[in-house]
Amino acid sequence: MDYTLKEMMTIIAAREIRNDDIVFCGTGISMLAAMAAKNINAPESVIFFETGALDSRLEELPLAVGDSRVMYKTSANGGLLDSFAAMQNPVTGRHVIGILGAAQIDKFGNLNSTVIGDYHSPEIRFSGSGGGCDVASFVPRSIIFMQHEKRKFVNRLDYLTSPGYIDGKGGRKKAGLPDGGPIMVITNLAVMRFDETTKEMYLSGVYPGITPERVLMNMEIEVDISRVKEEIPPSEKELRLLREKCDHQRLIL
């Protein structure tokens, strides 16, 4: 069955979400991945937004985390204080999985969504942290969506907006952060995970037809490719539920 790259990326993220996860969503594909998990493999997972909406019933895809569509049939409509406290509080926060994106990433999964170039005279200015830095600081697991390009997988970030493993194993503890960090990076070519011991990114999966060499050509950082496997494409059932239940208006797919 034919599928698009976006569908592949969405489904790979969705498969990572479990029934006891509270899923923090940003805008775009991250929201779609959370909806896909809920409709396909983790019906008891809970979708939640930094704006204060918990367990939203998403009948239509929101185009921003402040969209009124996130307010429909929630358990509670609160505010920013409620949502960030729920992530900082270890009782609830330890169940949260974040889904994030960024303009740059380094080998320890630290993210830049603020500037390209010097902070004081940037070549390109981006939106900034929003809740990204908060989520990355607080929660035990996060999934990161990236476009696979050399200028995005860099040795040195122009600005560290959201902490991953900082400088490797023990980096978060040294900085004073709770345990956590990214579990995977999903791109338009491949899937990267992080080594248990070093906390360094390695290539864990490529999409059918993509070689590890091609992946390496599209990143400035060098990563281990010895553990790579081919990713399983979305099944017919996954695709059907994704297309019919999650984005029937085709706003992202």
Added chain:
Amino acid sequence: MNLKQNKQTDLKTAISTYVKPGCHLSIGGFTINRNPMAAVYEIIRQKIKGLHLYAHSNGQGVDELIGGHCIASLEIAYAGSGKFASTCIRFKKAVQEKQILVEDYSNYQMTLRFLAGAMGIPFLPTRSSLGSDIIRQWGFSSEMRKATPGLPDDKLKVMDNPFKDWCDTQKVVVVPAINPDVTLIHVQQADLRGNCRIQGLTFADVEQAKAAKHLIITCEEICEDDVLKTDSDRNQIPFIHADAVIHIPFGAYPTACYRYYDYDPRYLKDYAAMANNDKAHGDYLETFIHGLDDHQGLLELVGQERLKTIQADPETGYASNLDRR
């Protein structure tokens, strides 16, 4: 704050009375929802300059104020309008061309700063941003901070947990309180004294309102005295914080107002296209803001037919099946 029984006024008077050139301002709402757009447009129309703006993620309102040449400096967590502008366009341009100064925080940090202001304490702690450049990089220099009244000397501070390892925490980041001269919010219902009822998410409006020296409220519906007091469990902001109340239906347009109307995808898309080009953006300012007398003028320009398409469905609170592509 004031305790008057009737604070109803018109928007022109409220803005010219409270929003002074160079003052410290905060606006409510989030990205493309419940931004106080009528008030934002009135500030632009009155050409009030040099404002210091505090925002968490107030997308469209922030971008229009910057594009309208009202902002000198900005403390912010996120400048984006969802799918319509992943980074706010005039914001991006103004920062890259160094027309405005920016200080970056996270959303939680900005919210805590408003809460500290509302509580009357100098700072609040969080564990967010440890190890990040939000701590290391300061947009406002020490010299500027020391020379500017109304700004603390430091952006933030990292400190050891004063309760040792209590709550398994070794370090915290403390962020300074904000007490804006004026906060502008748009709510679904308010009464003449300024009691407010917000439906749906409150974002950080309540903290922003309570932190401010002056609060201007625009509302979809204005209620007689006892209407909101009969069911006051549903109210979030009591009148003691309020200074001015203005009845402006569609006062958040083109952003959304839950249970009243959706955002206008066509307006936001057209805005993004025009904001991307200086000449077109100049024409936008002339046609959609300066050339009009007030918000009613904008609604007439857009037309009833278009407003009908974004009318909220009573069941969902948004415009179901609205064409948003």
